[in-house]
Amino acid sequence: MRKFKTSSFFIEYAPYMALALLLVICCISSSGFRKPQNLLNITRQVSYSGIIALGMTFVIIGGGIDLSVGSLLALSGTLGIMTMLRIENPMTGLLVAAVVAFAVGFGGGAVNGLLVNLGKVPPFIATLGTMSIFRSLTLQLTNAGTLSTSNAAYGNLGGALLCRIPLPTLTLFVLTALGSVLLYKTRFGRHVCALGSNERVARYAAINTPLVSFWTYALTGLLTGLSGFLLGGRLCSISSTTAGLGYELDAIAAAIIGGTSMSGGRGSLAGTLVGVLILGIISNVLVMWGVSANLQDAVKGIVIVAAVLMQPRKKISN
Amino acid sequence: MPPENSQNLLELVDVHKSYGSVEVLHGVSLALGEGDILGLIGENGAGKSTLMKCLNGMEQVSGGRIIYLGSPFHATTVADAVKGGIITIPQEFNLVKDLKVYENIFLGNELRGCLGLLDVAAMRTRSKELLDELGAAVDVDSLVEDLSVAARQMVEVAKALSYSAKLLIMDEPTTVLNHDEVQVLFGVIRRLKANGTSVIFISHKLREVLEICDKVAVLRDGELVSFSGIEGLDEAELARRMVGRSPSQMFTEKRLPAADAEVALEVSHLSVEGLLKDISFSIRRGEILGFAGLVGSGRTELAETIYGVRRANTGCIRLFGKEVKLDSPRKALDSGIAYLPEDRQGTGILTNFSVASNVTLSSLKRYCQPLISPESEIKAAQGYVEAFHIKTPGTETLLCDLSGGNQQKVAIAKGLDCKPSVFIFDEPTRGIDIKAKSEVYAFINSLLKQGLACMLISSDLEEVIGLCSRIAVMREGALAGELAGDDISEEAIMYLASGVHWHTSH
Numbered sequence A: 001m002r003k004f005k006t007s008s009f010f011i012e013y014a015p016y017m018a019l020a021l022l023l024v025i026c027c028i029s030s031s032g033f034r035k036p037q038n039l040l041n042i043t044r045q046v047s048y049s050g051i052i053a054l055g056m057t058f059v060i061i062g063g064g065i066d067l068s069v070g071s072l073l074a075l076s077g078t079l080g081i082m083t084m085l086r087i088e089n090p091m092t093g094l095l096v097a098a099v100v101a102f103a104v105g106f107g108g109g110a111v112n113g114l115l116v117n118l119g120k121v122p123p124f125i126a127t128l129g130t131m132s133i134f135r136s137l138t139l140q141l142t143n144a145g146t147l148s149t150s151n152a153a154y155g156n157l158g159g160a161l162l163c164r165i166p167l168p169t170l171t172l173f174v175l176t177a178l179g180s181v182l183l184y185k186t187r188f189g190r191h192v193c194a195l196g197s198n199e200r201v202a203r204y205a206a207i208n209t210p211l212v213s214f215w216t217y218a219l220t221g222l223l224t225g226l227s228g229f230l231l232g233g234r235l236c237s238i239s240s241t242t243a244g245l246g247y248e249l250d251a252i253a254a255a256i257i258g259g260t261s262m263s264g265g266r267g268s269l270a271g272t273l274v275g276v277l278i279l280g281i282i283s284n285v286l287v288m289w290g291v292s293a294n295l296q297d298a299v300k301g302i303v304i305v306a307a308v309l310m311q312p313r314k315k316i317s318n
Numbered sequence B: 001m002p003p004e005n006s007q008n009l010l011e012l013v014d015v016h017k018s019y020g021s022v023e024v025l026h027g028v029s030l031a032l033g034e035g036d037i038l039g040l041i042g043e044n045g046a047g048k049s050t051l052m053k054c055l056n057g058m059e060q061v062s063g064g065r066i067i068y069l070g071s072p073f074h075a076t077t078v079a080d081a082v083k084g085g086i087i088t089i090p091q092e093f094n095l096v097k098d099l100k101v102y103e104n105i106f107l108g109n110e111l112r113g114c115l116g117l118l119d120v121a122a123m124r125t126r127s128k129e130l131l132d133e134l135g136a137a138v139d140v141d142s143l144v145e146d147l148s149v150a151a152r153q154m155v156e157v158a159k160a161l162s163y164s165a166k167l168l169i170m171d172e173p174t175t176v177l178n179h180d181e182v183q184v185l186f187g188v189i190r191r192l193k194a195n196g197t198s199v200i201f202i203s204h205k206l207r208e209v210l211e212i213c214d215k216v217a218v219l220r221d222g223e224l225v226s227f228s229g230i231e232g233l234d235e236a237e238l239a240r241r242m243v244g245r246s247p248s249q250m251f252t253e254k255r256l257p258a259a260d261a262e263v264a265l266e267v268s269h270l271s272v273e274g275l276l277k278d279i280s281f282s283i284r285r286g287e288i289l290g291f292a293g294l295v296g297s298g299r300t301e302l303a304e305t306i307y308g309v310r311r312a313n314t315g316c317i318r319l320f321g322k323e324v325k326l327d328s329p330r331k332a333l334d335s336g337i338a339y340l341p342e343d344r345q346g347t348g349i350l351t352n353f354s355v356a357s358n359v360t361l362s363s364l365k366r367y368c369q370p371l372i373s374p375e376s377e378i379k380a381a382q383g384y385v386e387a388f389h390i391k392t393p394g395t396e397t398l399l400c401d402l403s404g405g406n407q408q409k410v411a412i413a414k415g416l417d418c419k420p421s422v423f424i425f426d427e428p429t430r431g432i433d434i435k436a437k438s439e440v441y442a443f444i445n446s447l448l449k450q451g452l453a454c455m456l457i458s459s460d461l462e463e464v465i466g467l468c469s470r471i472a473v474m475r476e477g478a479l480a481g482e483l484a485g486d487d488i489s490e491e492a493i494m495y496l497a498s499g500v501h502w503h504t505s506h
Ligand SMILES: Nc1ncnc2c1ncn2[C@@H]1O[C@H](COP(=O)(O)OP(=O)(O)OP(=O)(O)O)[C@@H](O)[C@H]1O
Pocket: B019, B024, B042, B043, B044, B045, B046, B047, B048, B049, B050, B051, B091, B391, B392, B400, B401, B402, B403, B404, B405, B406, B431, B433
C-alpha cells in the first residue's frame, strides 16, 4: 500500500527520529558514550566511509551502484603516500600527494563510469570487477604490506582540529551541505533524479543520460580519493589489506538507512549523513556495552533491514 | 435513476473513497445487470479510474458497499477480483516490457501441461487466436518493448480476453486506436455481451459511448450526476451532463499560413533502415501538418527520427533553410524542435516527480541563476495549471497522484515550456476530456498564430481533419500521399492509409 499524508511525514523523518532516539538511549545507558570526546571520535571514525557514502548516494539515486569504493580508497591512499615518500620537502610532498590521491580516485571513478555508460556493463558487474582490480593493484604496489610515511605535515593535517572538531568530521559535514545544494539546486542533481526515475523519459526530455551517469561515478571516485588521503593522514600509513575493507557496504547501508531508494530516483544527503551516524553510534555503543565484537555486524544488519522495511514502497499491482 | 433489476450482477451503494484526507468519490450508487454495457464518462479527474480501482482490488472503498453476484464483495487484491471474474484493462499499460507478447498475455495465468511445466505451445496458439480475433497483426514472440502503443493496447485487450470474465472493465481502451480498430473491438464487446458478460466502458469519445453502451453513468467531481439508459441521448447532451453546461465549439476556422511564410521545417529523402523510406515534406511557419496512417505506418518513428532519438541513414533536415544534424534530443531541442511522445508513462513524464519539476524537466536551464529557483519553477507551472485547468492540489503534487488526463496536460506543458519553433505532437489529446481538448486545440491555434510550425500525429481522424489544412498520409514507412483543402475527407485518408485505392488504380 502507498502511504499518504500523515504516514509519509513520519517516513520522511524516520531516520532523523531514529537517530535522536538512539542518541538518547545511548547517552542514558552509557556514561562512556556520552563523553564529548567519544562523540567526536565517532564522527571522525565514520567520516571516511561517510564522505564516500555521499557520492554513493548520487550513484544510487541515478539507478546505479558502486562496489569498488573500498578498494579505490586503498589504492588512492597508497599512491598518495608513495608519492610523498619520493618528495623531500614535506609541504610540497603533501600537496602533490593530495593531487595524486584525488586524481587516482577520480580516474578510478571515471573508469567505472565509462564501463557502465560506454561499455554498457551493468554497474554491479563493472564495479565488482574494478573492486578486485583496484585492490589487487594496491597489494602489488605494496607487496601486500603497510605503507608508512614520516612526513610530519601529513600527520598534522590528519590530526588537525578546527575549533576542536577533527578535520575529517568537518569535511564530512561541509560536503553534505555542498552535496545537498548539488542535488536539489542544480540541473545536475535534478537530472540524476530523472535518470534514476525513468531513464527513457529522461532521454526523451533531452537529458544526456550517459554523461549524467558518468559524473555520478566520477564524483564518487573523487570523494573516495579525498577520503583515502584523509585516512592515510590519520596514522601516516595505509594498510593495503585492510584499508577501506567493507566501506562499500557501509556506504550503501548508510544511504539506504537515510531513505535513498535502492531503485533510484530519490534520496537525500542529509539522510545519508544520518545513516552514517547511526551506523557509527551503534558500533561504538556496542563496544561500550561490552557486546561481543562477533555480534556487532548482526546488529548492523538488523538496522539495515529494519530501515528498508520502513521505507515506502511502490504498490505491487498485478 | 437506476433502472430496477432483481438480477443485478453488480451494485454499488453509496461508495466513498478517500486518498489520505482528500475524498475523491462522494457516495456513488450504481447497478449493472448481466450483459449490460455501461458507459462511464466524466471530465479528467472526475474519479472514473478510482471507482474502477475500487472494483478490481487495486484500492479499497472507504465507505459504502459493493454487492457482486448477490453478496457483499470485498477484493483486497487484484487476484481476488480476477478470481471473482472481474477483469480490468487499465488506463496505463501494465505489461512487462522485457517479456514476449504471449508471456504477457498469460502472465499470472500461465497454462501448464504435464508435470506442471509451462505449456508454451498452447499459450502461443491461444495468444495468436486472441490477437487474430482483434485483427491485430502482432507477432506473439516479439518483446512488448518493441511494440507500438496501439499494439500494446491490443495486447492488453487480448490479455483481458484470455480470462473468462463476468465483468470486464475497460479504462479508456480506445485512446490510441483508430476507427477500424475500434470497430473490431466493439465487435468483440458485442460478442461478450451476447455471452452474458457485462462491460464497463470508459472513454472520452462520446460517439463511441453512444454507439456501444446500453447505459451511461456520468461522474462529475466524484459525484454521480446522471445514470440512465442511452436511448434518446446525443453527444451534446452527454457533454452537457459532464461539464454542466453546453460545450463550446471544438474546432475553430482553420488558419492558413501567410502566403509568404518561410519554411520552418524541411525534411528531404529521410530514410531509416527497415522503418522509413524516402520521406520528404515541409512545414511553414504558422502551419500545421497532420500525419494520418494505420498503426505501424511509421509516424512515431518519423517523429522520433526528427527529434534525434533515432538515427537517419540518409536524408537531411533543414530548419529555416539551414541544414541541421539532429543526433540527440538535446540538439533537436536546442535548435527549436519539441516533441510530445505518445507513450505517456513510458517516455513522456516522470510519475515520481512533481508537477513543477515535470514542466521544467527539459527547460531547466531557464530556471537556473545559476542555482535552480523553485519560485520561478512553481510560477511557470502555475501558469500551465491555470491555462489547461490541470486538476491538482498543487504544483508540488507528484504526478502519480494525478488522473491520466491531467498527466497528459502536464506532458504538453513540458514540451511547450521549451518554447519551441517546431512542435511535434504525437497523440496530444490522448485521454483528455472534451473540454480540455478544445482548450488544447485553441492553444495549438494560438501557437500557430505566433508562427509556430506543428506536426500533428493522431489516430483521431476528426482531430486531424478539424485542425489541419494539409494532411500527409503514411503507409508502411513511406508517404502514401498528401491531401490539402477540399480533398481532405475521411474516405480519402483511409484509402491512402490502407492502400486499397492505390492498388486498384494501378
Ligand atoms: N493515488 C492518489 N493519491 C491522491 N489523489 C489521487 C490519487 N489517484 C487519483 N487521485 C485523485 O483522484 C481524482 C480522480 O482521479 P481518477 O484517476 O479517478 O480520474 P479519472 O476520472 O479517471 O480521470 P481521467 O479521465 O483523467 O483518467 C483526481 O483528482 C486525482 O487527482
